[in-house]
Amino acid sequence: MSTQHKSDTMADYVAMRRICKTFNRDSLNEIRLFQNFNLEIPKGQFVAVIGSNGSGKTTILNILCGSVPIDSGSVSVNGKEISRLPEHQHSEFIGRVFQDPSKGTCPQLTILENMALADNKGTRFGLHFGINRKRIPYYRSQLELLKLGLEDKLNLPVSSLSGGQRQALALLISTMTPIDLLILDEHTAALDPRSSENVMELTQRIVGEKKLTVLMVTHNLKYAIRYGDRLIMMHRGGIVLDAAGEEKVALQTKDLTEKFNEISLEDGN
Numbered sequence: 528m529s530t531q532h533k534s535d536t537m538a539d540y541v542a543m544r545r546i547c548k549t550f551n552r553d554s555l556n557e558i559r560l561f562q563n564f565n566l567e568i569p570k571g572q573f574v575a576v577i578g579s580n581g582s583g584k585t586t587i588l589n590i591l592c593g594s595v596p597i598d599s600g601s602v603s604v605n606g607k608e609i610s611r612l613p614e615h616q617h618s619e620f621i622g623r624v625f626q627d628p629s630k631g632t633c634p635q636l637t638i639l640e641n642m643a644l645a646d647n648k649g650t651r652f653g654l655h656f657g658i659n660r661k662r663i664p665y666y667r668s669q670l671e672l673l674k675l676g677l678e679d680k681l682n683l684p685v686s687s688l689s690g691g692q693r694q695a696l697a698l699l700i701s702t703m704t705p706i707d708l709l710i711l712d713e714h715t716a717a718l719d720p721r722s723s724e725n726v727m728e729l730t731q732r733i734v735g736e737k738k739l740t741v742l743m744v745t746h747n748l749k750y751a752i753r754y755g756d757r758l759i760m761m762h763r764g765g766i767v768l769d770a771a772g773e774e775k776v777a778l779q780t781k782d783l784t785e786k787f788n789e790i791s792l793e794d795g796n
């Protein structure tokens with residue numbers, strides 16, 4: 528759990544070191560994606576990741592979540608080596624919001640049941656949503672953060688919510704228990720422009736209030752510039768741009784587009 532292990536230094540709160548990963552080894556479809564890939568994220572940093580198709584963005588997230596095993600290297604979060612942990616244990620300290628709004632919540636359950644289920648994560652109640660009535664005021668207060676009026680609709684099935692409302696709820700649910708890392712996996716990509724803006728503003732608010740460490744993959748260059756403390760661009764399993772602080776603040780969409788043009792020229796496109 529989040530508080531049980533301590534980081535060696537703040538700078539390597541999340542650390543992927545010397546990662547090697549090849550898919551379909553020794554076959555015609557072999558893909559040598561990562562060869563000694565490194566990424567370190569200090570505690571509380573919000574990192575936006577952009578990059579060309581197939582550059583390895585989703586694989587980074589999958590490795591951190593334990594759904595893709597590495598060939599070699601190390602992955603640690605808050606001082607704990609996690610690369611050999613079974614996938615289900617990763618969800619105890621890593622929250623993930625997916626692109627697909629139906630993935631972060633159980634549509635057939637009510638808002639209240641979904642929240643109780645998330646609340647029981649990592650406890651002996653496991654996947655049960657036995658509702659502790661005493662927690663309801665807390666659930667309501669959390670839902671109020673969304674400013675969508677869902678605190679008055681606790682018994683509504685999640686299937687009746689819009690995509691934007693579901694993503695907002697998924698964001699809340701994935702950060703309700705203490706986590707060491709929040710992963711946002713193109714979490715606004717399936718939403719209309721207005722819902723997408725709302726979910727990004729909400730993301731900013733929740734991340735600020737809960738002081739979360741965040742890795743957000745996005746294809747939206749404006750969001751990568753506007754949100755977060757650091758911007759990383761990936762290409763062919765490597766980092767080709769890593770900007771933080773004033774350098775990040777000064778970045779404009781045209782700078783990123785130029786960089787994209789440069790790397791696609793390398794690929795002969």
Ligand SMILES: Nc1ncnc2c1ncn2[C@@H]1O[C@H](COP(=O)(O)OP(=O)(O)OP(=O)(O)O)[C@@H](O)[C@H]1O
Binds near residue numbers: 550558579580582583
């Ligand atoms: N489970 C897998 N089995 C085989 N190959 C895979 C697997 N996962 C990823 N790959 C390959 O690894 C490369 C990187 O994929 P990844 O999904 O990480 O890229 P991405 O940067 O997220 O791309 P996109 O922007 O298109 O979503 C791709 O060539 C992909 O086909």
